[in-house]
Amino acid sequence: MSAHAVGRGPGADGRAVIVGASVAGVRTAQALRREGWTGPVTLVGDEPHPPYDKPPLSKQLLTGAWEPGRAVLLDGPAAREAGITLRLGSPAVRLDPAGRRVSLADGQTLSYDVLVLATGAAARPSPWRPGSGLHVLRGLDDLLALRRDLELPGPVVVVGGGFIGAEVASAVRARGREVTLVDPLPVPMARLMGEEVGAHFNGLHRRHGAVTAFGTGVESITGRAGALTVRLSDGGALPAATVVVGIGSVANDAWLRDSGIPLEDGVLCDEYGRVPGHLGVYAVGDLARRRLPGPGGPQRSEHWTSAVEQAACVARTITRPSAPSAEASVPYVWSDQYDWKAQIVGAPGGARLHRLIGDPDGSPARFAALYSGDGARLTGAVLVNWPRAMLMARRLIAEEGALAHAERELTATGQVSRA
Structure with a gap:
């Protein structure tokens, strides 16, 4: 051929x-x-x-x-x-x-x-290489090895406060284990959604019993599984039975x-x-x-x-090589953290937060954060525990809908919590 x-x-x-x-x-x-x-x-x-x-x-x-x-x-x-x-x-x-x-x-x-x-x-390789007990999580063998080490008694340290690190911390807490989440940024989720909304995710960890060491980096990780030491750039040291590193891909x-x-x-x-x-x-x-x-x-x-x-x-x-077609797609990603299902549509990163609709501190929490790059069109949204709002936001972003129209649609089913 x-x-x-x-x-x-x-x-x-x-x-x-x-x-x-x-x-x-x-x-x-x-x-x-x-x-x-x-x-x-x-x-x-x-x-x-x-x-x-x-x-x-x-x-x-x-x-x-x-x-x-x-x-x-x-x-x-x-x-x-x-x-x-x-x-x-x-x-x-x-x-x-x-x-x-x-x-x-x-x-x-x-x-x-x-x-x-x-x-x-x-997974981006870890720059730290203790004798054993350090894990990344990208494949099934990684998962099985981590689950085995989580049987060891003692605290768990997660390095990296992005989606993978936050989800691992949430899963470790669900297993009833002590966990500390470390990231050099004071508000790790600010990379994706800005500091104001990212701060609510910081609070989510603390409300569920996770310890956060944000705004400090990791200098070294030494020891072996069950007896590890994570030394921080601020001079602190964390004992750990197991360490998980999630610093990108x-x-x-x-x-x-x-x-x-x-x-x-x-x-x-x-x-x-x-x-x-x-x-x-x-x-x-x-x-x-x-x-x-x-x-x-x-x-x-x-x-x-x-x-x-x-x-x-x-x-x-x-x-059909003579007539290829690529559907215009609105970026979408989700993350399960504790009792929050966070869904991100469009491109909130780099855009300005214009409106927060709903209640991040409710029980359960439910809110939508709306972002715009130019102050006129809706370009991104972060939705928590609100599937209907996610569907609305994704449709409006695809249609290049007006920010004001998005606010009206969402406030019809939610309570405005900030102007």
Whole structure:
């Protein structure tokens, strides 16, 4: 099959290889079948486990409310029924675009006509290396190792106050353990939602019995599991049985560095997932650094909803190359922390908070924070325990709705708590 015959529409019978078995890879494989791709579809995963969903790692799986099987996205029988071949437990180690071949760590080589790169992102490595007892949380093996260490008696220290760190702290408290959350910023969530709303998240930790050491960094972590010491930049020291480090992520693109694929902390691609200069090669999910319409440079979107939407877009582009379509998507991410379900839509970061509707201190709390970049249009919102408000805000952002109109719609069902 020639390179120019790839993706000649529904019924295409070329060999599709998808490298990466998280939600973006799985949904791409499934979407290809829905779009009429009849050729072989192979899904490569570096872990031996069946493909699974990752958001529950820091939520239901860490609390123990779920066992791992409940997070499976695609098991063997479902894969066979869909005609998807699973190649698990052997990561891709090299790509030869000229020869259209992917080499795996076990020595096997896969040939392809269409290749989708979906290897996602990994936890940013910890700069601290004690003898044992330190964890990051990005995969199922990380989760299982952390759950084992949480059986050790003693306090837990979480380094990093972003979503992962906050969710881990919440899950640890749900297990009845002492936890201290450390971050160099006085208000960690200010990075995403500004200091005023971020301060309510600070208070959430304290109300649920977590200790916060915000505004101070970590100098060192020493010792072993069960007897660790976390030394802080303000001179303090925290004892810990277990330490969890959540300080961001890095794209899983190291295996592509000698391939000629354009990289920039991820794979550069257009809004349809197409990799420039490499016909038949696409990127999707956390790995994809997309060039989007409008101002701003290429960006990675590490959100579950975005990964699912990108998967559908790439499958349509592969099967209908003459008429690709990319739906305009409003960014969306959620976080479960204690008794709060926080949902963020649009782009509140960098915009100005204009109105807080509802009550952050209620029992239960319910509020919506509205943001605008220009004072006229609604550009972002943070919603807590208010699904209806989230749906309204997402619709209005997509429609480039007026901020005043958003305020009227939301205040019709909530109580204004600040002007």
